[in-house]
Amino acid sequence: MEECGTIFIKKQGARQVKYVIIGSGSIGMLLSSYLAQQTNSLLLATHRNIQANQIEQKGLHLVHTDKITKVQHVRTSSCSALLKNNLTDIETIDVMIIAVKSHQVKQVLEDLKGIEHKVASILFLQNGMGHTEMFHDISIPEVAVGVVEHGAMRTNDWTVYHTGVGRLRWSYVQAGKKVIETAFSPLRLNEFPILQEKNWIPLLHSKLIVNACVNPLTALLMVKNGQLLENKYYLNMMSQVFDEACTVLETSEKDQMWEYVRDVCQKTSSNSSSMLLDFEKKRKTEIDSILGYLLRQAANKKIHAPIIAYLHDAIKGKEVEFREGEVES
Amino acid sequence: MEECGTIFIKKQGARQVKYVIIGSGSIGMLLSSYLAQQTNSLLLATHRNIQANQIEQKGLHLVHTDKITKVQHVRTSSCSALLKNNLTDIETIDVMIIAVKSHQVKQVLEDLKGIEHKVASILFLQNGMGHTEMFHDISIPEVAVGVVEHGAMRTNDWTVYHTGVGRLRWSYVQAGKKVIETAFSPLRLNEFPILQEKNWIPLLHSKLIVNACVNPLTALLMVKNGQLLENKYYLNMMSQVFDEACTVLETSEKDQMWEYVRDVCQKTSSNSSSMLLDFEKKRKTEIDSILGYLLRQAANKKIHAPIIAYLHDAIKGKEVEFREGEVES
Known part of the structure; x- marks a missing residue:
């Protein structure tokens, strides 16, 4: 499970956008649940090995309006395996989404140094703005920020409740090759609407x-x-x-x-x-x-x-x- | 017990200073315990009838450094009986000590109107200074304020723990006939020192x-x-x-x-x-x-x-x- 070189399923027809979501709290799990419904190239990186194992074994469970969906196509890895081991056989990541708490961003960015060159774009989903003070130190060409207006509650290592439908609003800090925009545009997620905004600061x-x-x-x-x-x-x-x-x-x-x-x-x-x-x-x-x-x-x-x-x-x-x-x- | 006309024991030799303490929380109980050791003319007025009954039946218990003293000579009355009934046969009170919470002072002063003419002096022992804003409305000729630096804890209706020895510091707002000074001067209470200060505002x-x-x-x-x-x-x-x-x-x-x-x-x-x-x-x-x-x-x-x-x-x-x-x- 920690062999990240094999995480992405081989191409079958149209090329899949390759997502990596760092952080498996309620927001990371919620986002994984919805994105995985539209791609089979999604890796969720967890802090604890045990959570990665649990999701791998039981599948990621999304509960919304009394319906339980067992989400397919979610691969997992521990963050340390993904970020710290500087894996040489990892494929390029199209969109890396950072869904950790704001005070954990600094460590993630440090750990990311080793594989930064394999990441086409990065999207930050933190509360507050402390993470924006670290943007000058990122060499990934495409950087975006987003705010999550959904209600979500993680009840165990593999189950997340979607307690309130909101929106994911995001915007570019630097647009790069617009990989994120290209990835998000075709998505049709009725219960997880994604909205691009013009200006990131407001x-x-x-x-x-x-x-x-x-x-x-x-x-x-x-x-x-x-x-x-x-x-x-x-x-x-x-x-x-x-x-x-x-x-x-x-x-x-x-x-x-x-x-x-x-x-x-x-x-x-x-x-x-x-x-x-x-x-x-x-x-x-x-x-x-x-x-x-x-x-x-x-x-x-x-x-x-x-x-x-x-x-x-x-x-x-x-x-x-x-x-x-x-x-x- | 609510017949306040009979609360003061008849003169036996030297005239006893007649104290009334309004309020039987930890401070009222502590103060009663010590003052009653030097006088047998002390009445403690309680908010609840049941507490007055309990103290009357069991005696007031003072616990200090693992020693329990059962204090004699403490008569009780409910505040309402004392203040609201405007008893005509009540004797003159030398020193009335108000030991209620600051937000209860207003009500006590209103209730006191009926027997004010029988009170020679009044001493306030509240936290804060809200009560000082009501002094203009008092017609008792002698008014003083004090601060209690003792630690006290009331454990039931008739028992108070003296958890820390401090001082009772007091000062005149208006000195009147100096009844309080005359009453306090001869007191010898080693574990409850009483200290007069010159200026009440500082x-x-x-x-x-x-x-x-x-x-x-x-x-x-x-x-x-x-x-x-x-x-x-x-x-x-x-x-x-x-x-x-x-x-x-x-x-x-x-x-x-x-x-x-x-x-x-x-x-x-x-x-x-x-x-x-x-x-x-x-x-x-x-x-x-x-x-x-x-x-x-x-x-x-x-x-x-x-x-x-x-x-x-x-x-x-x-x-x-x-x-x-x-x-x-």
């Missing part, structure tokens, strides 16, 4: 603002997303984060953006944010890529963002607590 | 700043007091509250005050703050008298205090959640 900014408004507060206050709208004090707290984030990012059309933030809260009102889930599992959050990114931008632009700094300290402090807990146990 | 300010720094953050972050020193992010959060509080209160000798805050945190490092306990029991906190007071002062003085306002929203929001929980249950 695309990421809007998601960043939502993440900045919703994630840290829901984690700190231990509430579902909808509570930020229903509780007038929490709404006030959120609106102050929003104001500072818009100032830092020099957001135009602020009223429209505030509507968008409220709308996302409303539509996901009974959801726990990813950062709240991280808190519940006492694990590292994506705070560095969300509020941390905003604070670095604020420092560059000499903008004062006291509330964001305060909230950032609260989340970083909790992470320190979690780490201390680990040492003790 | 006395309350120093306690207010400690409460503002420690209570809301420990509640929100759900940590013991010591964590605010040990976790560098939390320490940073606390120092920002401190800075704003000092600005609002126009505190001189800020360095010395910061030392005091850190010292209190250190000495109570393994304690849960009263606000954290309120959170754990999902009950109303003293936020209005602590950060709320600071915000009202800030508004009067046109001072910007964004961090205090933010933290205030977080605690108020939690209180709303608790109240909603009550309705549901």
